[in-house]
Amino acid sequence: MKRSYSAAFLAFGMLASYAAYAAAPAVTNAIKARQASYKEIGGAFKSINDELKSGxxxxxxxxxxxxxxxxxxALLxxxxPKGSGPEAGLKTRAKPEIWxxxxxFVKLQGDMITAARALDAAAASGNxxxxSAARNTLGGTCKSCHDRFRAEL
Ligand code: HEC
Known part of the structure; x- marks a missing residue:
């Protein structure tokens, strides 16, 4: 009885470690994708700020x-995914608080999506x-989320 119990426990342990192993590529890809995307967003946002500064x-x-x-x-x-925080063992500034x-966190993502759409509309209107107003609103969403959910370097 004791033996089959530990056998089941061992099987469960193997299954759990297999699951962790199987999840790794998806987690790695998600972390890389979000970091690359934020980097692009950061660069584009800076360029828009520079344009506004020019007057x-x-x-x-x-x-x-x-x-x-x-x-x-919209894609962020x-x-x-769950498991893509610091526990993934990869370089990430995503705090466990996200999950x-x-x-x-989801609310702040929604705020960013709404504000980014408004920025897009303002740019299209050419005003x-x-x-500038849409930039301020969007910039506020970056800060709110980073203050709470992004770890310091
Ligand atoms: C809903 C939360 C949230 C919002 C909104 C948000 N960010 Fe971030 N940002 C994060 C998190 C979390 C990370 C860390 C990601 C990681 O390291 O895995 C990050 C990382 C970054 C990085 C570093 C990317 C790298 O690894 O090189 C930049 C740049 C960045 N964000 C810019 C912005 C800008 C600009 C905005 C607003 C236009 C914004 N973010 C809005 C949560 C957010």
Whole structure:
């Protein structure tokens, strides 16, 4: 009796470690995808800020950048599967709170998507004041999420 119990326990342990092994590539891909995407978003957002600083933003430069941010923001929620926090053992600044307070994190992702769409619309309309306001709103969502859910370097 004791023996079959430990055999079952061993089988479970093997299954669990197999599951962890099998999940690794998906987790690795998700972490890489979100980091690459945030990096692109960060670069595009900086370029839009630089255009605004110039006083007369070149809307032809801004439009594709804003479009790219909006498209990337919409995909980001896919790149935070369970197990892709620090426990993955890979280089990531995603805090465990993302999965502990998941509703708050998902809400901030939604805020970012909405604000990025508004930035895209403002860029398309070509109005600099509107673009500046949309930039401020979007920038607020980056900060709110980073303050709470992104670890310091
Ligand atoms: C809903 C939460 C959330 C929002 C909103 C958010 N970020 Fe992040 N960001 C993160 C997390 C979490 C990481 C760390 C990801 C990792 O290391 O796995 C990150 C990482 C980054 C990085 C570093 C990427 C790298 O590894 O090189 C940059 C740059 C960045 N974000 C820019 C932005 C900008 C710009 C915005 C707003 C336009 C934004 N983020 C909005 C959560 C968010």
């Amino acid at each position: 007369a933003p070149d809307m032809n430069s801004v439009k594709p950048l804003a479009r790219d941010i909006a498209a990337r923001a 929620p896919k790149y935070f 502990k307070d998941n509703a708050a 600099a004041a509107g673009l």
